Structure formats: C-alpha cells, structure tokens
Amino acid sequence: MQSYISIENLAKSYGVVSAVKNINLGIEKGEFFSLLGPSGCGKSTLLRMIAGFETPTSGAIRLEGADVTDVPAHKRPTNMMFQSYALFPHLTVGRNIAFGLQQDRLDRSEIRKRIDEVAEKLQLTALLDRKPAQLSGGQRQRVALARALVKRPKVLLLDEPLGALDKNLRTETQLELVRLQRELGLTFIIVTHDQHEAMTVSTRIAIMKQGQVLQVGTPSEVYETPQSRYVAKFLGETNVFAGGKAERDGNVLSIESGEAGGHVHAAFTDRIALDAPYWVSVRPERVKLATAGNGIEGIVEQLTYTGVERHYRVRLKTGATLDARRVNHGAESDLAIGDRVFASWPPQASRLLAE
Amino acid sequence: MSFVTTTPKKVNWGGRLLIAIPYTWLLVLFLAPFALVAVISLSTVRLGMPPFEPLTAWDGSILSLRLNFENFLYVLTDDTYLLAYLTSLKVAAISTAIMLLIAYPLAYGIASCSPSSRSLLVFLVIVPFWSSMLIRVYSWMSILRNDGLLNALLLKLGLIAEPLRILNTETAIYIGIVYTYLPFMVLPIYSSLASADRTLIEAARDLGCSRVSAFWRVTFPLSLPGVAAGCALVFIPVVGEFVIPDLLGGADTQMIGRAIWLEFFNNRDWPMAAAVTIVLLALLVVPIVYFQSRQSRSRT
Numbered sequence: 001m002q003s004y005i006s007i008e009n010l011a012k013s014y015g016v017v018s019a020v021k022n023i024n025l026g027i028e029k030g031e032f033f034s035l036l037g038p039s040g041c042g043k044s045t046l047l048r049m050i051a052g053f054e055t056p057t058s059g060a061i062r063l064e065g066a067d068v069t070d071v072p073a074h075k076r077p078t079n080m081m082f083q084s085y086a087l088f089p090h091l092t093v094g095r096n097i098a099f100g101l102q103q104d105r106l107d108r109s110e111i112r113k114r115i116d117e118v119a120e121k122l123q124l125t126a127l128l129d130r131k132p133a134q135l136s137g138g139q140r141q142r143v144a145l146a147r148a149l150v151k152r153p154k155v156l157l158l159d160e161p162l163g164a165l166d167k168n169l170r171t172e173t174q175l176e177l178v179r180l181q182r183e184l185g186l187t188f189i190i191v192t193h194d195q196h197e198a199m200t201v202s203t204r205i206a207i208m209k210q211g212q213v214l215q216v217g218t219p220s221e222v223y224e225t226p227q228s229r230y231v232a233k234f235l236g237e238t239n240v241f242a243g244g245k246a247e248r249d250g251n252v253l254s255i256e257s258g259e260a261g262g263h264v265h266a267a268f269t270d271r272i273a274l275d276a277p278y279w280v281s282v283r284p285e286r287v288k289l290a291t292a293g294n295g296i297e298g299i300v301e302q303l304t305y306t307g308v309e310r311h312y313r314v315r316l317k318t319g320a321t322l323d324a325r326r327v328n329h330g331a332e333s334d335l336a337i338g339d340r341v342f343a344s345w346p347p348q349a350s351r352l353l354a355e
Numbered sequence: 356m357s358f359v360t361t362t363p364k365k366v367n368w369g370g371r372l373l374i375a376i377p378y379t380w381l382l383v384l385f386l387a388p389f390a391l392v393a394v395i396s397l398s399t400v401r402l403g404m405p406p407f408e409p410l411t412a413w414d415g416s417i418l419s420l421r422l423n424f425e426n427f428l429y430v431l432t433d434d435t436y437l438l439a440y441l442t443s444l445k446v447a448a449i450s451t452a453i454m455l456l457i458a459y460p461l462a463y464g465i466a467s468c469s470p471s472s473r474s475l476l477v478f479l480v481i482v483p484f485w486s487s488m489l490i491r492v493y494s495w496m497s498i499l500r501n502d503g504l505l506n507a508l509l510l511k512l513g514l515i516a517e518p519l520r521i522l523n524t525e526t527a528i529y530i531g532i533v534y535t536y537l538p539f540m541v542l543p544i545y546s547s548l549a550s551a552d553r554t555l556i557e558a559a560r561d562l563g564c565s566r567v568s569a570f571w572r573v574t575f576p577l578s579l580p581g582v583a584a585g586c587a588l589v590f591i592p593v594v595g596e597f598v599i600p601d602l603l604g605g606a607d608t609q610m611i612g613r614a615i616w617l618e619f620f621n622n623r624d625w626p627m628a629a630a631v632t633i634v635l636l637a638l639l640v641v642p643i644v645y646f647q648s649r650q651s652r653s654r655t
Contacts, residue, residue, distance in 0.1 A: 053560075053561075072560075073561050074560045074561070074563045074564055074565055075563075079562070080557075080558070082554050082558060084554055086554040086558035088558070088559075099559070099562050100562030100563050103562055103563035103564055104563055
C-alpha cells in the first residue's frame with residue numbers, strides 16, 4: 001500500500017560526504033512522525049529535502065502518490081517551522097502570519113478570517129500588531145507555528161521547534177503541539193535530537209545514525225524492543241552485557257555472561273543467532289535489587305536521589321557496573337552505599353541484540 | 356551583613372573619556388567653525404581684513420549688536436542662487452538614483468558570493484580610494500576630452516564619426532560624481548545584505564514566494580536601512596560638491612558649491628558666502644533630522 005508520504009531510496013551527498021544514505025520511509029496521514037538522532041545524522045537534511053530546500057542526489061519523495069522530488073519549495077503543499085523561527089523582523093505578527101496567504105492571493109476578508117482563527121487558537125490575538133523583536137521566545141515560537149499552520153499545509157515540518165525554549169515551557173509546548181496536531185488532523189514531521197521530546201509527541205519515531213534509519217516504530221516499540229545496541233542506548237538508559245554460551249530451558253534462556261559475572265536470563269526468541277556475537281540489554285527500571293537471594297552480586301557504589309526515583313549504580317564483581325532504579329514510593333531507601341546486593345530481573349526484561 | 360549586592364553608582368570614567376574624544380573633535384573642528392560661519396552670515400561686507408564688519412560695537416557706554424539679515428533675504432529671493440540650489444539638488448538626486456541602480460546589484464552580487472571571495476570584491480570596491488580624488492578627476496578629464504581616450508577608442512571602433520563632446524557638459528559631471536561616490540553607496544548596502552539572515556529567504560520560499568518575490572518582500576525591505584544610509588552618504592556631499600563640477604562641468608551648470616566659491620574668492624563677500632552655506636545646510640539638515648526621528652519612532 002502506498003503511504004501518504006513515501007520516501008524511496010533517498011540519498012543526498014555533498015561532494016564525497018553523504019549526508020543521507022538510501023533512506024526508505026513511509027509516513028501515514030495524520031501521523032506525528034519524529035526523525036530522531038544526534039547532530040550530523042542527516043535528519044535535518046532529510047527534512048529539508050521533504051520541504052524542497054535540498055535536491056536529493058538520488059531517490060524520490062512522493063506525496064499522496066505524486067512525485068514531488070523536483071517540485072520547488074514554494075510550490076509544495078508543505079510548510080516548515082524553522083529552528084530559529086525565521087520571523088520577518090520588518091513585519092508585525094499579523095503580517096508575518098498573513099505573508100503566505102497574501103502570496104496565495106487570497107482576498108482580504110478570507111485572510112483576516114484565517115488570521116483571527118489561528119491567532120485565537122494559539123493565543124496571539126493580543127499580539128498581532130507587535131513586531132517580532134517585542135515578543136518573548138515562547139510567543140515567537142507560536143507565531144512561527146501560526147505562520148506555517150495558517151497555510152493549511154498537507155504536511156507541517158518542524159525543525160527542532162522547541163530547541164530555544166526553557167525546560168518548563170518546552171514540556172508545556174510539546175503537549176500543546178500534540179493537541180493541535182490531533183485537533184487539526186494534520187501530518188507533522190518533527191526533527192529532534194531530544195529522545196524525550198520524540199517519545200512525548202510522536203506516533204512513530206525513526207531513529208537515525210550517520211545518514212541511515214536504524215529503526216522505525218511507535219515510542220513503546222523502539223523503547224521496549226530496540227533492534228540494535230545503538231538504539232537501545234540512544235533511547236533512555238540501559239545495561240548492556242556481552243552474551244556467552246546460552247542454554248535453553250523451555251521458554252527461558254540461561255545466558256552465561258563473563259561481563260556480568262554470572263548467568264542472566266532472557267525469554268527465548270529465535271530472532272537472533274546465538275552463535276554470533278550478541279548482547280543482552282536490560283533497562284535500569286526493570287532491575288530489582290535485594291540484600292539476599294538469587295542474582296548477580298555487587299556492591300552499591302552510588303546512590304542518586306532525583307525526587308521521582310532513586311538511581312543505584314552497582315559495581316559487579318567483574319568490575320562492570322549495573323544501573324538500577326526504584327520509583328519513589330515515599331519510603332526511605334533500605335539500601336546504602338557499600339551494601340552488598342543481588343540484582344535480578346524477569347527474563348522478559350532482557351533484550352537480545354545482535355549489534 | 357547583607358548578601359544582596361547592590362551595584363554602587365560608579366562613574367564609568369573610561370567610557371566617558373572614550374565618548375569625549377570624538378565629541379571634542381567635533382566641537383572644536385566642526386561646531387566652532389560652523390558658529391563662526393553663522394556669525395559671518397549675519398554680518399556686512401567691508402573692505403579690509405577680515406572682510407566683514409564685527410557684529411558687536413562698543414562705543415564706550417553702549418554695547419550694540421548689529422545683525423544683518425539682508426544676505427539671507429538676497430539668497431532666498433535671487434534667481435541665481437535659487438537656480439544653483441535647484442541644480443545642485445537635481446544633480447545630487449539624479450546621481451544618487453544612478454548610483455543606487457548600479458550599487459544595489461553590485462552589492463547584491465558581492466553578498467551572494469562565498470565569504471572568501473567577498474572580502475576580495477569589497478577590497479576592489481575601495482581600491483580607488485588609494486589614490487587622490489583630485490588625480491582621479493583629472494584622469495577623467497583626459498579620458499573625456501574631445502581628443503581623449505574615450506573618443507579615440509570610439510572613433511577607432513567606428514562607432515562614431517565625430518568626437519563626442521562630453522567634457523564640460525552635465526554628462527561629465529554625472530560620470531565624475533557617480534565614479535567618485537559609488538563606493539559610499541555600495542558599502543552600506545553590501546553590509547546590510549551580507550548580514551541578512553538567509554533562513555528568512557527560505558521561510559519566504561516555504562510560504563510560497565518565488566525567488567523574485569522573496570527578494571521584493573523580504574530581502575529588499577530588510578536592506579532599506581543600508582539603502583537609506585548609502586543615499587544619505589552620497590546625496591549630502593554631492594549637493595555641496597565643488598571639485599567635480601568645476602573640473603568636469605561646463606559654465607552652464609552652476610552648482611551651489613561653485614556659487615559659494617565664487618562668492619568667497621572672486622567677490623570676497625564672506626557674509627554672502629556664509630549665508631549661502633547656512634541656507635544649504637538648513638536645506639539638508641532639516642529633512643534628515645525629520646527622517647531620523649521618524650525612523651527611531653518606527654523602531655520602538
């Protein structure tokens with residue numbers, strides 16, 4: 001089935017440097033899709049190709065089945081919200097928002113109506129006569145959003161849209177973006193390097209590295225079932241041990257891990273070959289620490305209190321470290337630095353990773 | 356003891372000194388001579404040195420002040436001066452317009468080059484300043500003469516049968532002025548174009564502008580401060596320009612700079628020359644102050 005936006009074998013290189021390598025992606029109508037990766041992974045280049053600012057070296061971009069690869073930016077039904085907001089400093093907020101509509105030669109009353117509509121939605125009504133220089137960061141961000149949305153694009157592209165906001169405003173704005181996107185039923189594609197942001201807003205995430213897409217999935221899919229060590233480590237924190245000889249007992253694998261200094265358990269899947277090098281990954285919040293019982297033995301080396309959670313770093317006998325977390329339920333921690341602990345987790349919490 | 360640090364009202368002497376130096380310079384070398392000119396303009400011509408009557412007289416008991424406004428009356432009613440003012444304003448306006456038409460594309464071209472070639476191109480724009488302006492104007496005389504380089508070239512190419520008469524015409528004045536003042540127009544426009552945020556153009560394109568309409572709706576309006584600065588930098592000195600019209604122009608183009616010179620040196624009528632100067636200054640300063648105040652109001 002053809003996707004709403006389909007990116008086919010898309011590549012972009014600057015001279016000998018290839019920024020985007022042969023990417024295939026399908027994005028559906030009404031999705032809030034994230035391109036997530038560290039800086040220089042090609043996510044912005046990919047977004048700029050979708051916007052029409054960069055011409056791909058090879059491959060195609062289709063929108064609703066139509067090839068838009070060679071359609072220039074000003075003729076694409078996409079609009080972009082820039083990282084720097086790129087508001088026109090010589091125009092008032094109202095004229096900034098009207099800019100694209102005037103370009104489409106809509107009549108005055110229609111422009112007025114649409115500006116009022118979007119201004120109300122984004123609480124900009126009182127600011128329409130101000131110049132961008134007279135606005136706060138959050139207000140500018142809303143004007144940039146309004147200016148792009150007022151054109152009613154088929155796809156809204158957001159390039160690190162919240163990068164310039166402080167943390168509290170950021171969280172608030174993320175929720176606001178999700179609300180807007182649902183209300184308008186538009187397709188949003190966002191570029192971000194902040195995994196927390198991607199998890200918060202997206203219906204699906206594409207994790208990128210060095211010009212390639214490593215994995216695509218819903219936030220819970222990519223977090224719970226990462227397919228590579230890179231993805232597991234990039235999304236949240238995780239403990240990774242090299243796996244050794246494995247023995248199957250029913251649905252449970254008992255894995256010898258020299259690094260962990262004992263046996264770890266994992267649910268059996270036939271997805272990966274256990275004779276090739278592989279790794280076992282377990283998220284810190286799944287690790288249970290007890291002062292007695294089965295598990296990998298270690299000493300509590302660090303204890304961090306964050307309010308929501310307590311973070312423990314356990315030094316294993318092998319010298320490796322293991323991180324564990326406990327949600328703060330109000331009770332004092334019964335573990336202190338220097339305590340001998342045994343770490344264990346249910347077999348389902350282990351992920352086996354080929355690379 | 357308080358942990359709240361209050362900033363003591365310390366006077367920033369270094370900063371004041373830094374401002375004081377240029378202002379002293381302006382006061383001594385600009386404002387004081389200007390006051391002198393203003394005083395002379397209200398005086399009456401006489402034979403002798405200095406060739407004007409003092410404004411104040413002391414006859415032993417009474418200090419009398421004698422102000423003579425006739426010079427101004429004469430300047431403002433006499434056709435010769437009126438025509439000279441109008442000619443100067445016309446020449447300045449037309450040459451400013453020509454320079455704008457040449458300088459804007461030039462500045463735009465330089466600003467869209469790679470940063471490394473930009474500095475070379477800007478350097479080339481200011482290279483003419485390395486030789487004296489007078490020498491450069493004299494060179495134009497030898498280029499534009501009836502038997503000069505330009506006519507020789509055009510004759511040789513067969514484009515003309517007779518030498519063109521360019522020197523000592525208004526055309527020669529325009530050539531000289533545009534050539535001499537062009538860098539002052541190019542540089543401010545270039546600097547406003549070069550500092551423009553390129554993502555604004557992308558934003559305009561994204562919102563549906565073709566390259567051309569993105570230029571007119573974003574690039575051009577944002578470069579207007581540079582254009583205004585460039586126009587002011589060339590228009591004002593060109594109105595009072597003396598050397599170029601004197602050397603390249605003919606007798607039929609009487610500009611105000613030459614009128615002042617004639618009044619001062621030929622007629623030795625210092626008060627009249629001073630009055631002409633004051634009127635010229637008022638003509639230029641009043642609209643500039645008006646625009647300045649309008650601009651600073653629109654900025655807030």
